[in-house]
Amino acid sequence: MPKQSQAQDLPRSAIDVPDLETDPCSGTTPPKVSAMRPRSSGEETWPSSADHTTPNGAKTSLGPQAIAASLAECAGIETCEAAGGLGAIARPDVELVIWRRSLPLCLQTWLEQLDATLLPDLRVLVQPKDLVRAMEPFLNECGLPEGEMRALLVCDVGNLVSAFARIARTDLVDVRLERVSGDACRKFHRDFVAARLLTTYRGPATEWVQPRHAETALRAQKSFKGPIEHLGAQDVAIFKGSCAGPGSGIVHRSPPIAGTGRTRLLLCLNTPSAASPEPWPNSYGSDVRYNEH
Numbered sequence: 329m330p331k332q333s334q335a336q337d338l339p340r341s342a343i344d345v346p347d348l349e350t351d352p353c354s355g356t357t358p359p360k361v362s363a364m365r366p367r368s369s370g371e372e373t374w375p376s377s378a379d380h381t382t383p384n385g386a387k388t389s390l391g392p393q394a395i396a397a398s399l400a401e402c403a404g405i406e407t408c409e410a411a412g413g414l415g416a417i418a419r420p421d422v423e424l425v426i427w428r429r430s431l432p433l434c435l436q437t438w439l440e441q442l443d444a445t446l447l448p449d450l451r452v453l454v455q456p457k458d459l460v461r462a463m464e465p466f467l468n469e470c471g472l473p474e475g476e477m478r479a480l481l482v483c484d485v486g487n488l489v490s491a492f493a494r495i496a497r498t499d500l501v502d503v504r505l506e507r508v509s510g511d512a513c514r515k516f517h518r519d520f521v522a523a524r525l526l527t528t529y530r531g532p533a534t535e536w537v538q539p540r541h542a543e544t545a546l547r548a549q550k551s552f553k554g555p556i557e558h559l560g561a562q563d564v565a566i567f568k569g570s571c572a573g574p575g576s577g578i579v580h581r582s583p584p585i586a587g588t589g590r591t592r593l594l595l596c597l598n599t600p601s602a603a604s605p606e607p608w609p610n611s612y613g614s615d616v617r618y619n620e621h
């Protein structure tokens with residue numbers, strides 16, 4: 329049985345806020361976190377009106393009703409400009425933090441052009457310091473070409489694993505780097521976790537709905553008419569799940585790709601659970617396949 333993290337079943341207040349003075353990835357950029365209207369598609373349109381003055385004196389083109397609507401629309405959703413900002417998920421009023429980012433173009437191109445059968449499909453329970461050594465045998469096994477681009481990919485996964493471990497206060501991280509060619513999680517759902525990190529390295533990214541539309545989306549499923557939000561390609565998101573507390577959990581789904589011929593590469597980070605493999609290196613070679621969402 330893998331070691332259980334204390335953070336696994338604790339309420340949201342137990343999720344740590346990391347040291348926000350230093351970006352754990354770059355080591356230089358202080359995080360900036362802001363409530364922001366995310367990308368969305370659907371029926372809603374953004375209201376417009378003549379200029380008005382907000383309570384802090386700033387000019388805005390939105391009227392009081394529109395300002396109130398915008399605040400309600402973005403409640404619980406934060407965006408940031410660096411990995412350190414992901415720690416905002418620890419705040420009780422935050423349900424989702426999105427780090428808007430882009431990977432180097434050379435890495436994007438390499439991933440998109442790779443034969444899909446060579447994409448990784450692995451799961452390992454590992455300490456951040458062992459991540460590279462743990463991943464390499466899996467990557468060799470699936471035939472992912474060695475070289476600078478593979479090293480960049482592994483480095484990025486390693487940085488995200490380290491950031492997640494600090495935020496979730498866990499020694500071990502359940503790392504899933506999955507090749508997805510179907511509609512694995514097509515239904516709207518909440519994850520049964522306290523918090524989970526997701527990023528999509530190739531293909532369309534995760535879709536989600538604002539908290540105020542969550543129950544409607546869960547009921548309507550395929551009939552839900554929106555608005556549906558979209559993570560950007562390579563965005564990094566930490567979602568709260570239903571274990572974070574009563575009423576918590578961002579409703580989301582995998583983008584429908586079955587029949588399109590497309591293959592996604594998805595990174596999903598969790599704290600250890602009963603579904604996790606044995607901690608590395610004991611888990612390597614166990615030939616277990618997982619598909620838990």
Ligand SMILES: [Fe+2]
Pocket residue numbers: 513517518519580621
């Ligand atoms: Fe999910």
